[in-house]
Amino acid sequence: MTEQSTGTAETVPVPEAPAPVAPIPVPVAPVVPGRSRRVLWAVARWTAAVVVCGGVGAGTAMGITALDRADVPGLATESDGRWEYPRLRLPALPADRPRPFTPGNEGEIHYADARQLLLPAPAGATVDPKLTGGWVSEDAYLAGYGKEERARLKVALGDTALRHIAARGWTTPDGTTTRIHLLRFTSVAYADRFRIESLKSGDADEELPLGVAEAEIVDGASGDVRVPEVTAYTYQEKKPYGPEATRWAYITAGDTLAMVTQTRKGGTLAVPFQQTIALQAQLLG
Numbered sequence: 001m002t003e004q005s006t007g008t009a010e011t012v013p014v015p016e017a018p019a020p021v022a023p024i025p026v027p028v029a030p031v032v033p034g035r036s037r038r039v040l041w042a043v044a045r046w047t048a049a050v051v052v053c054g055g056v057g058a059g060t061a062m063g064i065t066a067l068d069r070a071d072v073p074g075l076a077t078e079s080d081g082r083w084e085y086p087r088l089r090l091p092a093l094p095a096d097r098p099r100p101f102t103p104g105n106e107g108e109i110h111y112a113d114a115r116q117l118l119l120p121a122p123a124g125a126t127v128d129p130k131l132t133g134g135w136v137s138e139d140a141y142l143a144g145y146g147k148e149e150r151a152r153l154k155v156a157l158g159d160t161a162l163r164h165i166a167a168r169g170w171t172t173p174d175g176t177t178t179r180i181h182l183l184r185f186t187s188v189a190y191a192d193r194f195r196i197e198s199l200k201s202g203d204a205d206e207e208l209p210l211g212v213a214e215a216e217i218v219d220g221a222s223g224d225v226r227v228p229e230v231t232a233y234t235y236q237e238k239k240p241y242g243p244e245a246t247r248w249a250y251i252t253a254g255d256t257l258a259m260v261t262q263t264r265k266g267g268t269l270a271v272p273f274q275q276t277i278a279l280q281a282q283l284l285g
Helices: 035-066 138-142 145-160 186-198 269-285
Strands: 128-138 163-171 177-185 215-217 231-237 244-253 258-264
Touching: 128 138, 128 177, 138 145, 138 163, 145 186, 177 186, 177 215, 177 269, 186 258, 231 269, 244 269, 258 269
Parallel strands: none
Antiparallel strands: 128 163, 163 177, 177 258, 215 231, 231 244, 244 258
16 A cells, blocks of 8 residues: 655755766787887788789780780781782773683683783882883883894784783882883783793793893792782892892783883892782782
């Protein structure tokens, strides 16, 4: 039962504030002097190293991808001596005229303009002002042979029904002078006759270009390119030669006979010679 109030106020004593309690000392583990500082420095160094390495790696990758292949050490492709020719295109034919070595052209006739079948000069070459890709005379072509042979070859050209001659010449920065003559005859038989009987191509007493004393056959000088129905007969001057060395080739292609001559002081270069022969053969095929 709850005790009821009697109505008289009683004085309740107020307790005094407790005295302040001193903090309990917490034991602290002894620290080796300088250890924490070294640990922090080590962490900082490794972090910085990772950041730097990552930055260097990213920078290197970006640098390589921005460079041309030839600018990256170990990835450069060394030139093999080939010249830079323009992109080659076969010329358009007259209406209803087939290309040589195709069905319907048993005579193996080139109906395209012979001047358009001449190989263009490579990049950086200086074009011969006398051989710019147009028609030339028989005498201009025969100037490439010795004086004693010119009269006889001129008569032979008259006997073989020569139609016309187109020519182009140039000199490249490496010192090589190139001359290309395209001789077009009225038939394949006349073209072959002039090469075999008059130039005596492949014989021991063949007609040699001007300044050449003795020649030898160069096997495989047309390179890896094989053009159907087109044949190249390639030669080079034997040592010892004079100040300039000479390489030349006869390319037979149906009714057309091409003569390619290269001369260079100190010796001709095999790679551009092979390249020139192969490309000219493609244009005639």
